[in-house]
Amino acid sequence: MTHSLRFFSFMALLGFLTTGHSQAQTGPYASTQARHTAVVNAPAAAPVPPMVPAAPTISPDSVFINPEVRPQFVGGDKAFTAYLAKSIRYPQVALQRRVSGRVFVNFILDAKGKVVDAHVISGPGSGLNDEALRLVWMMPPWEPARSNGQPVRVACTVPIAFTADR
Template sequence: MTHSLRFFSLLGLFGLLGAGQSRAQSGPYASMPARPAAAVSTPAAAPAPPMVPAAPTINPDSVFINPEVRPQFVGGDKAFKAYLAKSIRYPQQALQRHVSGRVLVNFVLNAQGRVTDAHVISGPGSGLNDEALRLVWLMPPWEPARSNGQPVRVACTVPIAFSADR
């Protein structure tokens, strides 16, 4: 009989300990960190090498608007203006009507720096829009845009100015 009484007393003690543990996890001290166990000295392990994030893969169909490195006409802005001055053919219809103005052409440069998907956003018409598109389609390849060191497709808009006074 004494053995069974002792058994029930131990069982009750474990029950109280378990109830106290669950209360501590849900009571006012639940958000406090647990106390660390006694420190055991173990030999220090070598630190793990720093994690170097892998460069994200770039979908070849993506068209960037603001890449890390912008595309550039080979030779820069000065060479771009020289290309336009050399290649422009002022439309006869625009000359007769004394039409001048600025044509905004939007296009996508592919990863090789070649023009694709060119279209006029705005322009005065009278043949100037068509001439601006012709100039953009015939441009030599640009230095492509880059993201994470990889050449990428990028959306570009260039203004092409026409002056009937020339």
């Protein structure tokens, strides 16, 4: 009989420990007493530093469309307009035909801010498309786009306006 009494006491103690453990882990619905008991009985652990997610690696071949920091012509929009006004050579054919309009040029800026690819999306022709491409290829380097603090390649589109009434 003593043997079965010990066994029964052991099982009751085991049940009590299991119940206390499960209550301590039920989160906000656990009783206040159970949560405090779990904290008091827990061994002191060394503080764990917060995990900082590693910046994802960016492939050098990736081309961003909407990076965190957009590229910028050095000096801003006013400097870009001044560059165009100073550098533009209105084609004679377009002047003779009084052709004007906008040429939309799409280009890729590399991580150093240099144009590496450019093509005309739309334009009136008559030499204006070629002149717009020349202007884009001759641009000085831009301040590059950035993603996760790293300079990245980015796709850009700019309109270049030509007015025959110069």
